[in-house]
Amino acid sequence: MRLEQGGAVPRLRHRPLGAEPSRAKGQLLAALLGCALAAAVWSGIGWGRARAQAPILRPEDVATPTPTQAVILLPTPTPMAGTPAVQQFMEPQGRTQGYTVQPGDTLWTAALEMGVDLEDAPCLVAPDFRPQEPLVIGDRLEPLPVGWRCHRVAAGETLAQVAAQYGVDVRPIRGVAWNRLPGAAADDSPLPPDRYVRVPGRPAPASSGFMAFMLDQPLAVSPYMAYAVGGPGGTAAAAVPETWPYGSGRFTWPVFGWLSQGYREDHPALDIAAPTGAFVTAADRGVVIRAGWNEQGYGNFVVIDHHIDYVTLYSHLADVLVEEGEVVAQGQIIGTVGSTGNSTGAHLHFEIRDFGRRANPLELLMR
Numbered sequence: 001m002r003l004e005q006g007g008a009v010p011r012l013r014h015r016p017l018g019a020e021p022s023r024a025k026g027q028l029l030a031a032l033l034g035c036a037l038a039a040a041v042w043s044g045i046g047w048g049r050a051r052a053q054a055p056i057l058r059p060e061d062v063a064t065p066t067p068t069q070a071v072i073l074l075p076t077p078t079p080m081a082g083t084p085a086v087q088q089f090m091e092p093q094g095r096t097q098g099y100t101v102q103p104g105d106t107l108w109t110a111a112l113e114m115g116v117d118l119e120d121a122p123c124l125v126a127p128d129f130r131p132q133e134p135l136v137i138g139d140r141l142e143p144l145p146v147g148w149r150c151h152r153v154a155a156g157e158t159l160a161q162v163a164a165q166y167g168v169d170v171r172p173i174r175g176v177a178w179n180r181l182p183g184a185a186a187d188d189s190p191l192p193p194d195r196y197v198r199v200p201g202r203p204a205p206a207s208s209g210f211m212a213f214m215l216d217q218p219l220a221v222s223p224y225m226a227y228a229v230g231g232p233g234g235t236a237a238a239a240v241p242e243t244w245p246y247g248s249g250r251f252t253w254p255v256f257g258w259l260s261q262g263y264r265e266d267h268p269a270l271d272i273a274a275p276t277g278a279f280v281t282a283a284d285r286g287v288v289i290r291a292g293w294n295e296q297g298y299g300n301f302v303v304i305d306h307h308i309d310y311v312t313l314y315s316h317l318a319d320v321l322v323e324e325g326e327v328v329a330q331g332q333i334i335g336t337v338g339s340t341g342n343s344t345g346a347h348l349h350f351e352i353r354d355f356g357r358r359a360n361p362l363e364l365l366m367r
Contacts, residue, residue: 097296098142101135110135111356112303112313114143114296117268118356122196123150127180129196146266147201153191160187162197172200240285243327247284247306251364252330254283254314255337255348268358269313269351276318276346278337282328283312283352283365291324298349299341302334313351316343 099114111121122129124141144150151162159181163170170187173179176198181191191197257274261267282304290303294315301315302322318338322328339346352361 098140099296101137101139101141103137105135105137107131107135108356110141112290112311113294114141115298115313115351116143117358118353120144120150122152123178123198127178127196130194144198145200149199149201151197151199153193153195153197155193156190157193158188158190159185162191162199163187166199166201168199168201173197176200244285245287245305245307245327247286247308247310248330249284249306249308249310251283251310251312251352251361252281253365254312254350255280257337257348260345260347263360263362268360269349270361271347271349273345273347274337276337276339279333280314280317280335280337280348281331282334283330283350284310285330286312286328288322288324288326288328288334291320291322291326294341297342299343300335300338301341304328304334309355311353311356313349313353315349315351316341316347318346 097114099110101110107121107125108118110124111118114121114124116124122131123144125135125139149166151166153162159170159173163173174181174183179197181197253272255272255274255278257272257278259270260273261271263270280302284304284306286304286306288302289305289311290301292300294301298313298315300317300320301313302317302320303314304312306312314335316338317335317340319336320334321336322332322334328334337346337348343349350361352359352364
């Protein structure tokens, strides 16, 4: 309110009610918005600078972890559903048992049934046996002890020479009653030619684990390949007629599993542990010459003649899925993994014979 000059009575001039507060509120609101905008812009600039300057990963944050245990290169097998985990085991020694000669048996078929090398088979019969002679039905053939050898005497050969060849003394050879050696004969006297002599050998050393096993393997065999075996791989066989009986000599793994026992003097074969019921396939093309039960410890087994001087044997099967006389292709299913016969767990006992002698399968499967 103010006084106006020009009259005796002063008058009041009023501003509209609320004009000043409304203007003040507007100014205050504008100031607040401006401050908020400035703060937001400044924060964005500062965050951007910090982001641009700060490293995503500092060098000191990068470090090579120190292993707390040895690195395991072998795969961890996953058992099939409903099947217990496969455990490593040792096939019992002395698996081969005596055999009674059956009608139609030859030295070769008897050697197959008993799991012995053909060159050692004459020492199962008699010292003066001739391979061309027939076996006597009903005769009982007993296997040689582990480490023993069967020697065929050459013309003019002496007992001392035989002993020296195998690195043993003459006295253990004379002490074998089966040899029927005359006690009065001198060690340097010639023995009758073509006679068979049983030569006692040193006991095979007991297996002492991984190192002993690997030392017995060929140089080219790696630990991974030695233990984790089978699976896809190899080259496909060429197309041949269905009745073609000849193999290629390029053997494939008969089952996918874990190598639980390798080739050695007292176990000239491979034991491949696998889940019960896993398929077993023919390692090469050939003709099934034996399929069924074996009383000498093999249990259910299959023997395939590849007609190229090789024969393969698959034993301890749960099921035999082929018949004798059947031509099988490489990779064809012939049975399933089991634990029949002299066995302590589900596995495949696999042999490859070369000219009747049990060779190391690792040298033929991995070349």
